Amino acid sequence: xxxYLLNRLWQSLVTLVLATIVVFVGVxxxxxxxxxxxxxxxxxxxxxxxxxxxxxxxxxxxVQFWKxxxxxxxxxxxxxxxxxxxxRSMILSALPVTIELSVLAIxxxxxxxxxxxxxxxxxxxGPAEWAANGLALLGLSVPHFWLGLMAILYLSVxxxxxxxxxxxxxxxxxxxxxHHLILxxxxxxxxxxxxxxxxxxxxxxxALSADYIRTAEAKGLPPKAVIGKHALRxxxxxxxxxxxxxxxxxxxGAVVTERIFALPGFGKLTVDAVFQxxxxxxxxxxxxxxxxxxxxxxxxxxxxxxxDPRIRVRGEA
Amino acid sequence: xxxxxxxxxxxxxxxxxxxxxxxAAVVALALVGTACSPVEQAxxxxxxxxQSTAGQDVFGxxxxxxxxxxxxxxxxxLSADPDKxxxxxxxSLYSRYVFHxxxxxxxxxxxxxxxxxxxxxxxxxxxxxxxSLTIPLKQGVKFADGGTFDSNAxxxxxxxxxxxxxxxxxxxxxxxxxxxxxxxxxxxxxxSKPFAPLTAALAxxxxxxxxxxxxxxxxxxxxxxxxxxxxxxxxxxxxxxxxKVVKDPQYYDAAKVHLDAIEYRIITDSSIRSxxxxxxxxxxxxxxxxxxxxxxxxxxxxSVLQSQSLGYQGLTINIGNANGLGNPLKSLGTPIAKDPRVxxxxxxxxxxxxxxxxxxxxxxxxxxxxxxxxxxxxSDAAQACPAHDPAKAKQLLADAGVPTPYKxxxxxxxxxxxxxxxxxxxxxxxxxxxxxxIKPVEYAALLDQQDRGDFELLQLGWSGRVDPDANIxxxxxxxxxxxxxxxxxxxxxxxxxxxxxxxxxxxxxxxYGEVVAKLQQDDPIIYxxxxxxxxxxxxxxxxxxxxxxxxxxxxxxxxxx
Numbered sequence: 044x045x046x047y048l049l050n051r052l053w054q055s056l057v058t059l060v061l062a063t064i065v066v067f068v069g070v071x072x073x074x075x076x077x078x079x080x081x082x083x084x085x086x087x088x089x090x091x092x093x094x095x096x097x098x099x100x101x102x103x104x105x106v107q108f109w110k111x112x113x114x115x116x117x118x119x120x121x122x123x124x125x126x127x128x129x130x131r132s133m134i135l136s137a138l139p140v141t142i143e144l145s146v147l148a149i150x151x152x153x154x155x156x157x158x159x160x161x162x163x164x165x166x167x168x169g170p171a172e173w174a175a176n177g178l179a180l181l182g183l184s185v186p187h188f189w190l191g192l193m194a195i196l197y198l199s200v201x202x203x204x205x206x207x208x209x210x211x212x213x214x215x216x217x218x219x220x221x222h223h224l225i226l227x228x229x230x231x232x233x234x235x236x237x238x239x240x241x242x243x244x245x246x247x248x249x250a251l252s253a254d255y256i257r258t259a260e261a262k263g264l265p266p267k268a269v270i271g272k273h274a275l276r277x278x279x280x281x282x283x284x285x286x287x288x289x290x291x292x293x294x295x296g297a298v299v300t301e302r303i304f305a306l307p308g309f310g311k312l313t314v315d316a317v318f319q320x321x322x323x324x325x326x327x328x329x330x331x332x333x334x335x336x337x338x339x340x341x342x343x344x345x346x347x348x349x350x351d352p353r354i355r356v357r358g359e360a
Numbered sequence: 361x362x363x364x365x366x367x368x369x370x371x372x373x374x375x376x377x378x379x380x381x382x383x384a385a386v387v388a389l390a391l392v393g394t395a396c397s398p399v400e401q402a403x404x405x406x407x408x409x410x411q412s413t414a415g416q417d418v419f420g421x422x423x424x425x426x427x428x429x430x431x432x433x434x435x436x437x438l439s440a441d442p443d444k445x446x447x448x449x450x451x452s453l454y455s456r457y458v459f460h461x462x463x464x465x466x467x468x469x470x471x472x473x474x475x476x477x478x479x480x481x482x483x484x485x486x487x488x489x490x491x492s493l494t495i496p497l498k499q500g501v502k503f504a505d506g507g508t509f510d511s512n513a514x515x516x517x518x519x520x521x522x523x524x525x526x527x528x529x530x531x532x533x534x535x536x537x538x539x540x541x542x543x544x545x546x547x548x549x550x551x552s553k554p555f556a557p558l559t560a561a562l563a564x565x566x567x568x569x570x571x572x573x574x575x576x577x578x579x580x581x582x583x584x585x586x587x588x589x590x591x592x593x594x595x596x597x598x599x600x601x602x603x604k605v606v607k608d609p610q611y612y613d614a615a616k617v618h619l620d621a622i623e624y625r626i627i628t629d630s631s632i633r634s635x636x637x638x639x640x641x642x643x644x645x646x647x648x649x650x651x652x653x654x655x656x657x658x659x660x661x662x663s664v665l666q667s668q669s670l671g672y673q674g675l676t677i678n679i680g681n682a683n684g685l686g687n688p689l690k691s692l693g694t695p696i697a698k699d700p701r702v703x704x705x706x707x708x709x710x711x712x713x714x715x716x717x718x719x720x721x722x723x724x725x726x727x728x729x730x731x732x733x734x735x736x737x738x739s740d741a742a743q744a745c746p747a748h749d750p751a752k753a754k755q756l757l758a759d760a761g762v763p764t765p766y767k768x769x770x771x772x773x774x775x776x777x778x779x780x781x782x783x784x785x786x787x788x789x790x791x792x793x794x795x796x797x798i799k800p801v802e803y804a805a806l807l808d809q810q811d812r813g814d815f816e817l818l819q820l821g822w823s824g825r826v827d828p829d830a831n832i833x834x835x836x837x838x839x840x841x842x843x844x845x846x847x848x849x850x851x852x853x854x855x856x857x858x859x860x861x862x863x864x865x866x867x868x869x870x871x872y873g874e875v876v877a878k879l880q881q882d883d884p885i886i887y888x889x890x891x892x893x894x895x896x897x898x899x900x901x902x903x904x905x906x907x908x909x910x911x912x913x914x915x916x917x918x919x920x921x
Binding site for chain 2: 073074075076079080081082083086087088089090093094096097123125126127128133136137192195196199200203206207208209210302303305306307311312315316318319320
């Protein structure tokens with residue numbers, strides 16, 4: 044297990060370095076630079092030169108890369124070229140918002156997805172399955188952007204049930220915080236709920252036709268216990284994997300959702316930084332995202348072994 | 361068994377590499393994708409929200425103190441994130457929305473686009489030779505940190521504008537040689553050459569006075585905790601999301617301030633800004649889309665303020681910018697670059713009236729010159745406009761020996777409003793013998809292509825300044841810092857320099873009229889229309905005003921009783 048873990052950590056480090064290089068080069072390969080984006084319509088060659096010099100953009104890529112990496116290693120992510128705010132504090136204030144939003148979205152998506160999936164599998168061929176499948180198709184095919192707009196138009200503007208924008212930190216006012224986040228979380232969770240529902244349904248169907256379920260039923264266990272304890276538990280492993288795999292989709296969905304609801308989150312930070320060519324912010328954001336990916340994947344793998352001991356045994360073999 | 365199979369599919373190791381790889385690829389793709397994906401233009405109000413019924417400005421009125429209650433937080437939905445909150449370094453138009461509540465200027469603009477004193481007590485006294493400006497200052501004014509506002513503070517701020525690395529104000533201030541402070545309530549600015557646009561510059565960010573104590577403490581990081589004189593003072597900023605200012609009790613006219621705080625919330629999508637306005641989550645929204653404005657005008661709870669911009673939307677033609685901006689001029693060598701008749705033909709093919717009516721539902725005004733009809737410097741000559749004449753355009757092309765349809769490429773921003781404009785133009789100029797090919801790119805990429813001279817035609821606007829010099833010189837003078845057309849005309853250069861150095865308004869009006877006539881012959885830029893800033897305001901709020909400089913005045917507003 045230890046060797047396996049070390050191996051995984053080493054792979055992670057290589058991935059991280061590669062991701063950093065790809066983004067460092069990629070962002071500089073884009074037309075335009077921070078000086079141009081910053082100067083906007085008020086630009087003249089002299090001030091562009093001054094901005095480039097001020098932020099070391101006139102130095103070679105190698106020097107810039109070394110500066111970024113060496114500073115980052117010390118925990119210094121630089122400051123935003125556009126606003127002059129330290130990137131570290133920008134990320135620290137944006138991350139909790141996105142984490143809370145994502146966790147809420149995962150919870151909502153799991154509740155809806157697993158519930159609908161189990162229902163569709165148990166009531167196979169009935170209207171419940173049709174309804175669940177139809178909803179899943181909608182959830183997968185309707186873009187977040189449109190769904191968010193509709194939610195604002197009908198639930199915020201027409202009915203006034205939820206705020207259309209804004210954010211209140213959890214520790215300032217937990218109720219207001221949830222009130223502001225629930226709509227974005229539902230919108231963000233729709234795609235994931237659909238994926239979870241379909242996976243739960245198919246693995247539940249597999250499980251329900253397995254020998255051990257017949258055995259359990261033959262032993263006279265009530266249907267609730269057969270479905271909940273035996274079939275569902277065994278199906279959940281795939282669902283956990285899916286949630287882990289869908290995290291990327293969730294973060295890209297958060298980009299859209301956060302922009303629609305004006306949430307000060309990580310996705311909005313990233314996409315705005317790209318449009319403004321704010322190199323230090325983009326680089327730092329990617330570094331943090333890549334690290335998060337790697338850590339979460341590691342966690343998902345560890346979770347497997349909690350849910351299914353056989354994996355742990357095989358891993359050690 | 362199937363379950364085991366699906367497990368194998370997600371076996372550790374291979375899966376992890378794949379996921380991380382996909383992650384990196386997604387980010388990389390997202391980055392590359394920006395070069396061709398839709399984006400709201402930041403830092404410029406060009407294209408989108410270009411607006412409104414011809415000539416009908418609705419600036420809003422000042423609040424009647426008897427009708428407003430004290431307190432409350434106003435939420436303003438802003439279409440773009442301001443950049444640095446440092447008047448010396450700031451370049452984005454949107455920072456001015458925030459500055460006006462916390463950083464007063466020596467001069468301000470009235471609703472009639474005329475200059476009025478703000479922290480000064482009167483317009484500057486200019487010496488006969490035009491080389492010295494004397495500015496009398498208000499007394500008994502305090503900065504938000506308690507420091508005293510005086511001539512020394514003005515001197516420190518102006519010197520900072522002139523010397524700080526990366527200053528965006530240096531070129532606006534002109535040839536200043538020294539700043540003198542004969543006493544605490546008088547500043548004297550000395551110039552090496554007369555520079556008429558200086559007073560107007562002092563009615564913008566160059567005229568904002570920073571607290572000397574804050575400047576000494578924060579230096580170039582002033583934007584992290586800006587301190588000036590204003591009805592409100594800086595409270596907090598969440599990067600790319602919101603900025604909050606709170607009432608400053610030390611403000612010299614604090615009795616006129618009704619709100620407790622103002623929060624600027626950045627919402628880039630115009631339809632979502634409108635939705636926030638309708639739901640009451642925001643009480644003010646800037647840059648409404650011309651598509652949303654008519655619906656909002658019918659809404660009982662919202663009113664729409666309109667102010668015609670001092671800027672313009674136009675088509676820049678690459679005449680001599682083959683080498684890139686700042687390098688020696690070199691002709692692109694194409695017929696449209698070489699022959700003014702071809703450019704005139706293009707200008708004649710554009711039906712500005714139809715453009716304004718069909719594309720913006722009549723919410724717009726035609727522009728044929730860089731001088732706004734609202735400017736103090738307008739004249740009949742400056743507003744002359746050659747009529748739409750596709751037949752003449754074809755004739756001119758024939759005279760120039762250019763076979764039709766003549767194919768030209770136009771680079772434009774890839775936001776929906778710009779694309780609609782480009783398509784309308786494409787249809788229009790066909791009649792005049794042009795085959796317009798649209799090349800949409802993202803905003804930052806557009807600026808890059810523009811400066812490198814990598815375009816034939818380019819559609820972009822200018823948000824406009826009070827003094828016409830700032831709307832013309834940079835763009836069409838040979839040495840203009842943004843002469844991306846690569847245009848060079850000794851006649852225009854002379855007219856512009858004379859206008860810049862003249863302190864006689866009538867003389868300047870005449871000179872700008874002559875400049876316009878010359879520009880319409882040479883057409884380095886084809887001026888098309890003037891945008892109107894549309895601002896949505898909740899009727900619960902009184903006293904919101906919008907002036908021709910496009911800045912939304914929120915500082916003295918209040919909620920209705």
